[in-house]
Amino acid sequence: MRAVGLLWAVLCGLLLPPVTADEGILHASGSGVPPVTKDYCIIYNSSWVSLPNSLDNATVRALENLTSTVLCSSSEVPSGIMKDKAVVVMRGNCTFLEKARIAQNLGAKMLLIASKPRLSPLSDNKTDFENVTLPVALIRYSDIVDMQLALGNEINVTLYSPPLPEFDYSMVVIFLIAVFTVALGGYWSGVAELENLKAVASPGERETRQKKEENVTFTPVTVILFVVICCVMLVLLYFFYKWLVYVIISVFCLASAMSLYNCLAALIGEIPFGQCRIACCNKSIEVRLIFLAAFCIAAAVIWAVFRNEDRWAWILQDILGVAFCLNFIKTLKMPNFKSCVILLGLLLLYDVFFVFITPFITKNGASIMVEVAAGPFGNSEKLPVVIRVPRLGYSASTLCDMPFSLLGFGDIIVPGLLVAYCRRFDVQTSSSSVYYVSCTIAYAIGMVLTFVVLALMKMGQPALLYLVPCTLLTSSFVAWRRKEMKKFWKGSSYQMMEHLDYTGNEESTASASEQPGGQ
Numbered sequence: 284m285r286a287v288g289l290l291w292a293v294l295c296g297l298l299l300p301p302v303t304a305d306e307g308i309l310h311a312s313g314s315g316v317p318p319v320t321k322d323y324c325i326i327y328n329s330s331w332v333s334l335p336n337s338l339d340n341a342t343v344r345a346l347e348n349l350t351s352t353v354l355c356s357s358s359e360v361p362s363g364i365m366k367d368k369a370v371v372v373m374r375g376n377c378t379f380l381e382k383a384r385i386a387q388n389l390g391a392k393m394l395l396i397a398s399k400p401r402l403s404p405l406s407d408n409k410t411d412f413e414n415v416t417l418p419v420a421l422i423r424y425s426d427i428v429d430m431q432l433a434l435g436n437e438i439n440v441t442l443y444s445p446p447l448p449e450f451d452y453s454m455v456v457i458f459l460i461a462v463f464t465v466a467l468g469g470y471w472s473g474v475a476e477l478e479n480l481k482a483v484a485s486p487g488e489r490e491t492r493q494k495k496e497e498n499v500t501f502t503p504v505t506v507i508l509f510v511v512i513c514c515v516m517l518v519l520l521y522f523f524y525k526w527l528v529y530v531i532i533s534v535f536c537l538a539s540a541m542s543l544y545n546c547l548a549a550l551i552g553e554i555p556f557g558q559c560r561i562a563c564c565n566k567s568i569e570v571r572l573i574f575l576a577a578f579c580i581a582a583a584v585i586w587a588v589f590r591n592e593d594r595w596a597w598i599l600q601d602i603l604g605v606a607f608c609l610n611f612i613k614t615l616k617m618p619n620f621k622s623c624v625i626l627l628g629l630l631l632l633y634d635v636f637f638v639f640i641t642p643f644i645t646k647n648g649a650s651i652m653v654e655v656a657a658g659p660f661g662n663s664e665k666l667p668v669v670i671r672v673p674r675l676g677y678s679a680s681t682l683c684d685m686p687f688s689l690l691g692f693g694d695i696i697v698p699g700l701l702v703a704y705c706r707r708f709d710v711q712t713s714s715s716s717v718y719y720v721s722c723t724i725a726y727a728i729g730m731v732l733t734f735v736v737l738a739l740m741k742m743g744q745p746a747l748l749y750l751v752p753c754t755l756l757t758s759s760f761v762a763w764r765r766k767e768m769k770k771f772w773k774g775s776s777y778q779m780m781e782h783l784d785y786t787g788n789e790e791s792t793a794s795a796s797e798q799p800g801g802q
Contacts (some may be wrong), residue, residue, distance in 0.1 A: 305329045306679035307444035309395070309422060310338055310447060311346070313434035321433055321694045324682035325395070327440060328405040330379075332418050334444040341441040344369035344393050345498040348436075350427060354382045357389060369393035369440050371427055379405050380412040383419045392417055393442065397424040403681070418442055448676040452733060454734050458671045461690060462727045464605050465699040468612030469719055471549070473706035475613060480710065488617040500616045501700075503625050510629040517637060530663045532587065535667045539603035540583035544576055589666065597671040597687065604670050608692055612699035615754035616707070619774030620758065623701045628752045630697055634745030652745070656689065668692045694746040698726050698754050707757055718771075721761050722754055729753035748777065 313319040327334065335341045346753060347368045352359045355377035365736050370391045379396060386394045398421050402411075405421055420442060429440060475498075501509070520527050551571060560567045586599045617623045637652040645651060658665045669689040674681050705718035728752035737744050762771035 305444070306683050307334050307420065307442055308679050309420070309426075309442055310442055311339070311430050311434055311438050311440045312343075314437040314439075315435070316609045319434055321430065322681065322682060323422060323426040323430065324402070325422050326402045326404060326683075327418065327442070327444070329444075331405070331409055333415065334418065334442050334723040336444060336446055338441065338443055341390075341443040343439050343441045346371065346395075346440045347391075347440040347707050348431070349422070350397050354385055355379070356732060357385050360389065367392055369395060371397055371422070373424070374398045374400075374421070378407045379419055379421075379738045380407040380409065380415055383417060384412055387415055387417045392420045395422050395427075395440075395746055396420070397422055397427050399424045409595045412611060414727055427648035446677055447678055447680065450734075450738055451688060452675040453672040454737075457670055457688055457690045458673075458727075458730050458734065459693050460601065460605065460670055460672075461730055462723070464608045465612070465702050465726050466723045467725065468609045468699045469702035469706040471609065472616075473507070473710050473719065474495070476707040476710045486638050486750070487650060495509040498616050500581070500618050501622055501626060502618065503622055506626045507620055508628065510626075510633055513633060514637075515631075517651060517655060520655050524655065524658070525664075528658075528666060532590070532667055535586050535603075535607070536583040539586075543606040544579040545610050545614075546606045547579070547689050554699060574612045591687065594671075597673065601670050601672070602690060604668075607701065611696050615696075615703075617700050617704040620704065620762070621774075623704055623753060623758075627701060627747070627755060630693070631745075631747045631751040634747045638745045639780045643673065660715040670695070694750060697747060698750045701754050701758065702726060707763060712767070712770070714765070714767075717765070718758060718761055722758050724755035725753040726750060733741060735762070744763070763774045 307325045307327050309323045309325045311321050311323065321647050331572060345368050345499050347365060347370045349360060349364075349370055352372055353374070353376045354360065354372040363388060366389075368391060370386055370393070372386075372589070373392070374396050382396060383394050394417055402421050405419065409415075453559075499657075507678060508799050513630045520531075559570050561570060562568075573688050582599065583603065586603060590600070615743055617626070634652070641651040642648050656666065656669070671687045674686055674688055680686065702719065704720040706716070708714070709716050709718050729752075730746070732749045732753070733744055733746045736749065758771075759768070762768045
């Protein structure tokens with residue numbers, strides 16, 4: 284389950300920016316006193332016409348609702364009904380600019396095209412319609428219905444397109460969540476390592492500890508195989524998204540419930556109260572852990588049912604996501620720095636290829652990674668393996684399709700595994716947390732660098748492109764300065780001893796079972 288969960292987590296290692304399409308705002312006001320106003324999302328083509336960048340500079344027009352027609356012929360509407368008005372008609376049967384030319388010839392000053400399908404960019408050949416100068420915008424049909432219900436039949440509208448903010452404060456929230464999760468996951472891994480070190484001296488305690496802990500160790504061969512599977516799964520997601528997305532949602536629910544339980548159980552274990560037990564199936568179980576398991580399952584089920592409720596479901600998804608990442612950073616162990624370099628290096632190439640190279644391969648010129656992260660082909664279901672934070676700055680994008688900033692779990696877990704290794708190495712060598720602190724700071728610097736590039740380039744960024752060099756180079760520099768590079772590269776003597784001990788125990792058990800009476 285842990286390996287499958289990590290596979291889904293790293294599929295979309297991507298930081299998505301605010302949407303940079305030609306999005307604008309339709310500001311509608313009713314005829315009441317005081318007038319009721321509402322804002323709606325529109326899509327327009329900036330190469331056809333430019334919109335004012337503020338409401339103060341926009342021209343107000345009375346809205347004429349002609350959604351009973353598609354306006355592919357001037358005979359479809361009575362003469363003079365559009366004079367000096369904003370007109371809304373239905374999408375279909377002819378091109379956007381053909382509708383615009385007819386509306387302009389009939390005296391309209393603004394054309395809105397209502398669309399029942401998902402809003403898409405306006406793209407027609409403008410060379411055949413050079414004389415068309417009125418603003419043309421695409422709007423959801425559901426928004427037109429809502430507008431009439433909320434504002435009545437006498438509505439005034441105006442269009443404008445405020446500039447996108449250079450920086451959205453939701454990025455600060457994502458930064459704090461990511462750095463907190465990586466730092467806490469690494470620290471928790473170090474606590475577990477310290478307990479393992481103490482258990483080495485006591486065979487009985489060590490046996491109990493091995494039964495209690497279920498860690499998974501990545502070897503170099505395992506790492507290579509894992510990255511190959513990631514590539515295959517991402518391609519399968521691109522082509523079969525509408526079916527596989529539900530598989531991922533199911534895996535996320537199960538894995539996040541287990542992770543939340545592990546995180547909270549570790550906290551509850553430190554509380555010396557309420558430790559009453561009940562006997563079941565020859566085992567003694569704490570009652571509070573039964574209630575905790577029920578709570579974690581309920582949290583995952585509630586998220587699954589209400590996952591598309593944008594107002595609050597993102598909070599629950601982020602809580603489950605943080606627990607998911609913490610649990611994986613703590614339980615997945617990198618045996619040495621060599622394995623860390625192989626894992627982070629290959630996943631860096633994986634990220635760069637699927638973000639920057641695949642647009643030259645796909646038919647629509649879109650990045651496979653960006654398409655899968657955003658939900659390809661207009662699919663309403665989104666992958667849950669991301670931290671989601673609503674954009675805090677007001678802009679047209681907050682009214683349109685993607686009002687969230689996203690950070691993939693892979694951008695937390697993958698560097699987090701290196702931070703966890705650094706923390707365990709600190710514990711094993713008693714190096715006063717220098718590796719752990721420096722690697723965590725390097726991760727924070729890498730995140731800041733990612734945000735800066737994101738703001739400058741206005742396109743989705745493979746965060747590992749900046750996180751991997753920052754963390755690997757910093758860790759290497761610290762090891763070099765402390766003259767511990769060989770030990771850091773190969774892993775500590777404790778880890779090697781533990782592996783040999785474990786292998787020796789298996790061989791002894793096998794030999795005993797082969798002797799007469801060993802049964």
